[in-house]
Amino acid sequence: MSSSEAGLAHSSAEDDNPEETFFLSKIGGAVSSHKSVFCCGGSTPIVADDDSRFDCGTTDKKQLTSPPVILRWDLPSGKAIRKLTLPPIVKGEEGQTAIKELLQDCSPATFGKNGEEVLDEAYRKAAKLDSSQFSTNFNPHDVGIIDVITQTLLPGIAKPFPDTESIWEEHLGVIAELYKLNIYSAPSGKFRPHVDTPRGATQFGSLVVCLPNPHQGGQLRVAHHGLEMEWDWSNKRKTEDDESIEWAAFYSDCEHEVKEVTSGHRVTLTYNLYVHERVGGIMRDPPTLDLSSMVLYHRVKEALASPAFMKDGGTLGFYCRHAYAHTNDYHNERLPMALKGLDAVFYATFYHLVHSVGMHAVMDDLNDEQYSFSEVDSNDEDYDAELVATGLHGIQISDEGGDDGSASVREIVKDAWRSKWRKDIHWFGEPGHQEIAIVHLAYGNQPSIVWHYSSAAILVTIPGFNSKVRKELREGRGPCQETAGQEKAA
């Protein structure tokens, strides 16, 4: 047993079933030698169908399919465009005429060696078109390839990111940038073992999409830290009409090769994979979403422009409509990015208009009669105030509870939860999803444990009418320029 295979099979089967132990240790070896998954791949059937492929909201029952792939490319003169459909409409050798035309318009593929582009057919024999020379109706997002890559490969590289202390996986997305069209043709089309040259600090991998065209050989072998995967995309068809798009994605530090193509033409699209702040996220600055397409934005802007609205400043509170796991220390940083629906629109609107917006937990009502063991003084000046946390905290566990029952529940919670009584907030909506925020002891008739819940809320500090921010907004130098989505007068 190798060291990577050691120490995984811990079950009673170990002694009585050596064959099972063998398999368990093999699986264990695979689990422990993967620091993370290093490659992934899949297959999408081609179905020529006029109906929308996305008419079913879930993919559980219906496999995602791709229409035939259409390629259009520039002739070298730049004066005309040709078109090709894959799989070829005409089967057999005759159907390869268009591919041969395409080949004529390609140039030999080079590779990077010591910082230079080198042409050496003993190392790489392939034809290529740059992404500026062709276009296609195929998009890897449409058939779920980017979602799969995000789920399987992104976690391995979503560590603290260049120049940022903490950037979380939830904030990140994958961009696949179309790079080349390649044709590896028999005889001897190949690409010997190499590591791709990353195009910038945020490239983390490569995606190869093999289009349906008959060929033999040309297996893609990918190796990473002693593990290997091989994709053989020839011979995939079980019947004449069984056509599919095949793909594989792998990290940039994986050595890989394309073995020799022994017959036909292996046509691929390659993409560079980048990790990026979630593309189009509502929190992006400058925003991808034009906030002026939201009614709320106009109402807030109108209010901020008027001296009648919070002239000396104030605070607005909005209980989140959606459920978030908010009783966690990390959510201070993570949550705004993960907000959904109206919560995201509310946060982004104020973030872009006045900046001073944050996430806070708000304690559930502590005056509930279930805490009758503890006195509630309705004359207390904070009696009808809201207990608002300084941010979003992890669950607090307190051994307070007062043997003599002298501290009230309100005091115990206030002391253990970094928070403030607030009466000055203008609230929108009602508390929604609640999570346990604090657990403490209580001594009533008998000792017990009590827990209290909090809701997540967005608090906005509205600056006074004469503040710089509001002045700038009045003068039209607001953070969000209105270019579209002007609201029509009712």
Ligand SMILES: O=C(O)CCC(=O)C(=O)O
């Ligand atoms: O076509 C393939 O399978 C891989 C091609 C490749 O390694 C490359 O373009 O760098």
Ligand SMILES: [Fe+2]
């Ligand atoms: Fe490569």
